[in-house]
Amino acid sequence: MIRAVRHLPLILLLPLALTACGTEKAASGASGTSGNSGRTGSSIPSGSSGPAPDRSRLEARARYMQSAMEHIYVTAVDGYSLAKQSVGVLGGDGFSSVYVSKSGEQIRLEVDRGTLTEANCAERSLYPAEGRPVKCERDGTYWYRTSGDAHEYARADDGHVVRIGADGAVDRDTLRRAAKAAHPADDRELDELLPQRQEPTAPVERGDLPPVGDGAPNNDVGVGG
Structure with missing residues (x-):
């Protein structure tokens, strides 16, 4: 069972910076396309060769991860690669991942159910500055949110909120x-x-459970036991 990802402490993700560089190749740039016309590409290889993935299998894999398909986002930025070890569910059926640079800077991508308006923009704390005041500034279709050394871009999108955040190491x-x-x-x-x-x-079958009673293991021993 995949466990829910909340906010992964940056120090715990440091090993990802080491492994991601060897397992995920960074995108050559944000100008590449990932299959949809006019859309910037992600740092996930998305070649057009070969048969298209089976949609029903993708949906089954998303159910196993416990993330709703509409919450699974990707992004791209020069010099950063997706750390696959970071991919997982956020909250009930949201999605979370981390992109890591070769020098160890990290960008978090989080998508979860909710709304984001001018009225509630400052209500949710920023990691790793929980409990500190949040300032909101409109920047195009996004809100730019800052709190201490933490900052993020966030926007509402059809019933969920997309957040891209980092600490001060990322400009x-x-x-x-x-x-x-x-x-x-x-x-x-x-x-x-x-x-x-x-x-x-599947649940593990216990061979020592009696077929009747309260289901406690049978710990009886024989004569002289």
Whole structure:
């Protein structure tokens, strides 16, 4: 069972910076396309060769991860690669991932159910500055939210909120580019980032449980035991 991802402490994601560089190749730039005309590409390989992924299998893999398909987004920014180890469910059926640079800077992408308006923009704390006041500034279709050394771009999109955040090691222009490039994953991108499993693991069969009674293990011992 995949456990819900809340806010992964940056220090816990440091190993991702080391492994991601060897397992995920960064996009050559945000100007590439990922299959949809006019859309910036992601750092997930999304080549057009080969048969298209089976949609029903993708949906089964998303159910196994416990994320709603409409919440699975990807992004792209020069010098950053998706750390596949970071991909997982956020809250009930949201989605979370982390993009890591070669020097270890991290950009978090989070999508979850909710709304975002001028009235509630400052209500939700920013990681890693929980409990500190939040300032909101309109920037195009996004809200630019800051709190201490933490900042993020966030926008509402059809019943969910897309958040792209980082600490002060990532400058605002880089974060804005990542936010503008964020988009719902297409089928090939889904095929690259979703876990290969399609169904939860079956419960383990206990051989020492009696067929009747309260189900407690039978710990009886024989004569002389």
